[in-house]
Amino acid sequence: DTAVSQTPKYLVTQMGNDKSIKCEQNLGHDTMYWYKQDSKKFLKIMFSYNNKELIINETVPNRFSPKSPDKAHLNLHINSLELGDSAVYFCASSRDPNQPQHFGDGTRLSIL
Amino acid sequence: RKEVEQDPGPFNVPEGATVAFNCTYSNSASQSFFWYRQDCRKEPKLLMSVYSSGNEDGRFTAQLNRASQYISLLIRDSKLSDSATYLCVSSPGGFKTIFGAGTRLFVKA
Numbered sequence: 001d002t003a004v005s006q007t008p009k010y011l012v013t014q015m016g017n018d019k020s021i022k023c024e025q026n027l028g029h030d031t032m033y034w035y036k037q038d039s040k041k042f043l044k045i046m047f048s049y050n051n052k053e054l055i056i057n058e059t060v061p062n063r064f065s066p067k068s069p070d071k072a073h074l075n076l077h078i079n080s081l082e083l084g085d086s087a088v089y090f091c092a093s094s095r096d097p098n099q100p101q102h103f104g105d106g107t108r109l110s111i112l
Numbered sequence: 113r114k115e116v117e118q119d120p121g122p123f124n125v126p127e128g129a130t131v132a133f134n135c136t137y138s139n140s141a142s143q144s145f146f147w148y149r150q151d152c153r154k155e156p157k158l159l160m161s162v163y164s165s166g167n168e169d170g171r172f173t174a175q176l177n178r179a180s181q182y183i184s185l186l187i188r189d190s191k192l193s194d195s196a197t198y199l200c201v202s203s204p205g206g207f208k209t210i211f212g213a214g215t216r217l218f219v220k221a
Binding site: 031033035040041042043044045048050055056090097098099100101102103104105106 | 143144146154155156157158161197199203205206207208209210211213214
């Protein structure tokens with residue numbers, strides 16, 4: 001039973017395309033997150049959702065649009081992909097913001 | 113100044129050694145602190161939460177010093193399998209979570 005699952009695991013696409021990454025958690029958590037980890041390995045929060053409501057948007061370009069259809073899902077859609085978007089994107093969830101987070105195993109996005 | 117700062121290392125230690133990492137945080141309102149471990153090309157995994165009273169889990173001990181705004185992680189009797197990047201995390205509230213850049217540890221036979 002995977003607690004936080006992301007799909008796809010690998011995504012290779014061309015500049016200018018639009019792509020989506022899906023995330024689902026079966027832990028019953030209220031809070032979900034998207035992180036970006038770049039080539040320097042720095043893990044940076046992009047979005048935080050609580051009970052389907054957007055709480056944090058950390059100066060992410062508006063080409064990135066998260067959508068939470070319900071508490072268990074937080075998907076990330078990216079428009080007009082750029083070279084600088086190449087990174088590993090991690091989804092995570094927690095019971096609440098002060099509790100430890102459980103991470104999905106990441107989506108490796110490569111822009112050609 | 114970064115909100116959470118860690119020495120990037122790498123720390124190269126022999127098996128059986130004791131190694132300690134420190135991490136400083138800038139927001140005095142931070143309430144929750146954690147140490148995560150991340151293996152190469154894997155997701156971060158919780159190692160331990162850090163409480164004001166300090167906590168210990170086997171060979172791992174975490175301490176919090178609010179006055180000096182730092183947290184520490186001590187690993188005793190290092191194993192080869194401890195080789196990883198250790199991420200310090202602070203939650204200053206408001207649903208925000210700040211990860212440090214990580215400290216790399218290599219344990220050698």
